[in-house]
Amino acid sequence: MKKLFVKTYGCQMNAYDSAKMADLLAPLGYATTDVPDGADMVILNTCHIREKAAEKVYSELGRLKTLKADKAKSGGRMLLAVAGCVAQAEGAEIVARQPAVDLVVGPQSYHRLPEMIARAFLTVQEGCDKFCTFCVVPYTRGSEHSRTPEAILREARQLADKGAREIVLLGQNVNAYESNGWSLAKLCAGLAEIEGIARIRYTTSHPRDMGDDLIAAHGGNAKLMPYLHLPVQSGSDTVLEAMNRGHGGDDYRRLIARIRNQRPDIALTSDFIVGFPGESDADFEATLQLVRDIGYATAFSFKYSKRPGTPASTMRKQISEDVKAARLAVLQKLLLEQQYAFDDSQIGKRLPVLFEKVAREPGQIMGRTPYLQPVHVQADAAWIGQVAEVQIERRTANSLHGALVQGQSA
Numbered sequence: 047m048k049k050l051f052v053k054t055y056g057c058q059m060n061a062y063d064s065a066k067m068a069d070l071l072a073p074l075g076y077a078t079t080d081v082p083d084g085a086d087m088v089i090l091n092t093c094h095i096r097e098k099a100a101e102k103v104y105s106e107l108g109r110l111k112t113l114k115a116d117k118a119k120s121g122g123r124m125l126l127a128v129a130g131c132v133a134q135a136e137g138a139e140i141v142a143r144q145p146a147v148d149l150v151v152g153p154q155s156y157h158r159l160p161e162m163i164a165r166a167f168l169t170v171q172e173g174c175d176k177f178c179t180f181c182v183v184p185y186t187r188g189s190e191h192s193r194t195p196e197a198i199l200r201e202a203r204q205l206a207d208k209g210a211r212e213i214v215l216l217g218q219n220v221n222a223y224e225s226n227g228w229s230l231a232k233l234c235a236g237l238a239e240i241e242g243i244a245r246i247r248y249t250t251s252h253p254r255d256m257g258d259d260l261i262a263a264h265g266g267n268a269k270l271m272p273y274l275h276l277p278v279q280s281g282s283d284t285v286l287e288a289m290n291r292g293h294g295g296d297d298y299r300r301l302i303a304r305i306r307n308q309r310p311d312i313a314l315t316s317d318f319i320v321g322f323p324g325e326s327d328a329d330f331e332a333t334l335q336l337v338r339d340i341g342y343a344t345a346f347s348f349k350y351s352k353r354p355g356t357p358a359s360t361m362r363k364q365i366s367e368d369v370k371a372a373r374l375a376v377l378q379k380l381l382l383e384q385q386y387a388f389d390d391s392q393i394g395k396r397l398p399v400l401f402e403k404v405a406r407e408p409g410q411i412m413g414r415t416p417y418l419q420p421v422h423v424q425a426d427a428a429w430i431g432q433v434a435e436v437q438i439e440r441r442t443a444n445s446l447h448g449a450l451v452q453g454q455s456a
């Protein structure tokens with residue numbers, strides 16, 4: 047079950063509506079919880095009667111943004127929704143002021159909530175046996191464990207029945223998935239047969255678990271999106287060994303070459319840690335070289351920070367904060383250049399876009415390309431939850447923009 051936290055402000059009517067929303071989301075696998083920490087979805091059901099009601103909602107959203115970021119760091123996803131009278135009154139302003147908000151739903155649209163969750167997140171695997179020296183997951187989440195394919199396929203069918211068009215398979219080490227002889231590739235093949243599911247993604251993966259059949263699936267399973275988050279953390283063999291990653295920089299390069307051989311247009315993303323204990327200038331340069339060699343669509347990069355109880359936290363030769371910050375700035379500049387280059391390469395193309403939500407500008411909706419890039423389009427909200435062809439016209443800092451190809455109906 048996924049955890050749903052609903053915070054209700056104001057009158058009895060709102061309490062009634064909160065219960066109604068929980069009922070609507072129950073068929074999608076959501077069960078209510080008493081705390082927002084770790085929830086898969088948080089709804090603030092707001093009230094506009096009291097003075098400064100909107101400001102209270104914004105400050106609460108600020109706190110929730112942090113919880114959402116924490117969840118993302120551990121490979122999970124928290125959907126953040128604002129409902130009720132503040133949603134009605136402030137509308138798109140909410141997303142403009144707090145971009146972490148995924149959904150804004152007025153009191154007249156609660157029944158559409160399930161459709162609004164066009165993308166469903168399905169946990170298939172938990173735990174990790176890898177023991178990277180910087181990471182607490184193997185200690186906190188225990189060893190790798192996979193859910194049965196029967197349970198996953200059943201849940202996916204229910205989600206598809208309720209309008210989910212995209213399934214995102216989640217796991218700390220999702221490509222280590224194994225249950226009753228089923229690999230992740232076989233699971234993706236099973237999901238591809240479910241009517242209504244148009245897109246499949248999975249996250250987060252480890253390079254050591256990219257099996258031959260999963261690589262082949264990127265060429266053969268048309269519903270498996272051309273997008274892969276495959277963290278490498280560093281390009282230096284010395285650092286990778288100290289991290290206990292179990293592969294070197296060239297192993298990763300060869301792996302990417304095999305994946306691109308199957309799916310040349312695949313969008314690659316990664317995680318990087320800069321300033322791992324002992325990281326020299328030459329080690330850092332090796333990371334930059336790996337980034338140049340691979341070419342990422344986007345990536346997440348962080349300064350190394352000690353996690354209590356992990357081997358790296360007591361390693362000698364910890365790197366100073368100044369050096370970490372300087373290296374991070376250099377890496378992020380390079381990654382941003384690559385992101386813009388990748389986004390620019392889509393301009394002029396016609397791409398299928400799955401629409402997810404109403405955007406900030408009036409009359410605008412937001413969706414995702416197969417490569418997970420956000421796209422903004424002037425179009426009717428009836429497109430939300432559907433895939434449509436979009437002619438990509440331009441890029442702004444964080445999004446592509448385009449126009450619906452004529453002749454399609456929502």
Ligand code: SF4
Nearest residue numbers: 174176177178181183
């Ligand atoms: S693979 Fe490494 S970084 Fe990922 S969860 Fe396991 S120990 Fe942590």
